[in-house]
Structures are given as structure tokens and as C-alpha cells.
Amino acid sequence: MQPTGVFISFEGIDGAGKSSHIQALSEAFRQQGREVVQTREPGGTALAEKLRDIVLHDAMDPLCEALLVFAARRDHLLQVIEPALAKGQVVLCDRFTDATFAYQGGGRGFDTRVLAQLETWVQARPDKSIRQPDITLWFSLDPHIAAQRLATARVPDRFESQPLVFFEQVHNAYADRVKADPERFAIIAADATIDKVRQSVWQALAQRGYLPTNAL
Numbered sequence: 459m460q461p462t463g464v465f466i467s468f469e470g471i472d473g474a475g476k477s478s479h480i481q482a483l484s485e486a487f488r489q490q491g492r493e494v495v496q497t498r499e500p501g502g503t504a505l506a507e508k509l510r511d512i513v514l515h516d517a518m519d520p521l522c523e524a525l526l527v528f529a530a531r532r533d534h535l536l537q538v539i540e541p542a543l544a545k546g547q548v549v550l551c552d553r554f555t556d557a558t559f560a561y562q563g564g565g566r567g568f569d570t571r572v573l574a575q576l577e578t579w580v581q582a583r584p585d586k587s588i589r590q591p592d593i594t595l596w597f598s599l600d601p602h603i604a605a606q607r608l609a610t611a612r613v614p615d616r617f618e619s620q621p622l623v624f625f626e627q628v629h630n631a632y633a634d635r636v637k638a639d640p641e642r643f644a645i646i647a648a649d650a651t652i653d654k655v656r657q658s659v660w661q662a663l664a665q666r667g668y669l670p671t672n673a674l
């Protein structure tokens with residue numbers, strides 16, 4: 459029998475540690491005999507990656523930014539995420555709509571009612587339900603610590619180069635998203651060693667029955 463598809467998103471401010479865990483998790487799911495699609499937003503298709511490049515490097519007003527991010531998301535959902543879930547695969551997505559509420563809403567101060575409207579259009583499914591991740595791992599980290607991690611790690615893009623206050627707003631907007639839909643989120647305390655964080659991630663997925671409990 460074909461397994462049920464699982465949609466897992468990874469959220470948190472830049473430097474919180476999301477990317478450090480996605481590859482290992484892909485392998486863990488494959489060892490369980492699952493097919494895995496590892497992807498990211500904005501991006502994940504040829505068109506969406508072009509839009510990502512524009513969003514990360516060109517100056518624009520917040521509505522343009524929101525529209526481009528949601529346009530990329532629509533293409534990604536139709537071309538990659540929905541087909542993978544329909545085939546019973548595990549989708550590991552580095553950022554999804556919570557990031558739009560956090561960065562464009564919290565960070566840029568853009569009207570979250572507009573974002574909510576775009577969310578219902580872009581994530582609408584043929585049966586009229588709204589596609590959301592089955593579980594979202596929120597890597598919660600003090601922006602000061604994230605900034606220290608990034609200072610030596612990589613050349614900052616248009617978001618990563620924002621001041622600390624921006625990331626405090628992003629962090630708070632993530633916390634608001636968790637409050638609005640607590641069951642979907644697992645909060646990962648990201649201020650710990652990579653190994654400890656890995657254990658928390660595994661535990662969150664095992665608790666919901668997506669991975670076995672014995673391999674911690």
C-alpha cells in the first residue's frame with residue numbers, strides 16, 4: 459500500500475540552524491523506506507528559483523515582494539509539492555508560508571490580512587481546502603545568537619543583512635503564527651548543540667508517528 463504523503467516545513471530566522479538538519483533528516487526518512495523530496499522556498503522549481511533570485515537581490519516595495527514570493531509558492535506547490543504528496547512521498551521544505559508572515563509581515567511590517575488572502579488563493583486545493591504543512595519545525599533562536607553564527611558563516615543576502623531589530627520582529631511574527639495554529643508546530647529550542655537540536659527534531663517527528671522512537 460502506498461504510504462500517505464507527509465509535508466514538513468522548516469522555519470526560523472536566518473542562522474537558526476534549519477539547513478543544518480534537512481539533509482540528515484532526508485537520509486533518516488530514506489532509511490525508513492520513504493521517498494523524499496528536499497526543497498526550499500522561495501524556490502524549488504526553475505521559475506520559482508528565478509523569482510527567489512529577484513526577491514533576494516533586487517530592491518522592491520513590500521507588496522511586490524509578497525506577490526513574487528506567493529507566485530513562486532504557487533508554482534512550487536503545483537509542480538513539486540502536490541505531486542510528491544500525491545505519490546506518498548515525504549516533502550522536506552526549507553521555509554514555507556510562515557516565513558512570508560514572519561519576513562514580509564513581521565520584518566517588513568506588511569499587512570498580514572493581505573498575506574492571509576494570498577495564502578487562501580495560492581494554497582487552495584481542488585477540493586477547496588487550504589494546503590498547509592502537516593508539521594512545521596520552528597527553530598526558535600535569540601536573534602543575537604543567530605547573528606553571531608552568521609557573522610562568520612556566509613555573505614549576507616538582502617534579508618540576512620538586515621539589522622537585529624528586523625530579526626526580532628521576524629521572530630515575534632513566527633511566535634504569533636505558532637499561537638494561531640499551535641497543533642501544526644513543533645518548537646525546536648535551537649540554542650543548543652547541533653546534536654541536541656537533532657534529537658529535538660527527531661523527537662518531534664517521532665511523537666507524531668513520522669519516524670520511529672527507537673532511533674534517537
Ligand SMILES: Nc1ncnc2c1ncn2[C@@H]1O[C@H](COP(=O)(O)OP(=O)(O)O)[C@@H](O)[C@H]1O
Pocket residue numbers: 470471472473474475476477478479607608611648649650651652653655
Ligand atoms: N546548534 C548549533 N550550534 C552552533 N552553530 C550552529 C548550530 N546549528 C547551525 N549552526 C551553524 O550556524 C550557521 C547557520 O546554520 P544554518 O543551518 O545555515 O541556518 P539556517 O538554515 O537556519 O539559516 C552555520 O554556520 C551552521 O554551521
Ligand SMILES: [Mg+2]
Pocket residue numbers: 476477478552
Ligand atoms: Mg538555510
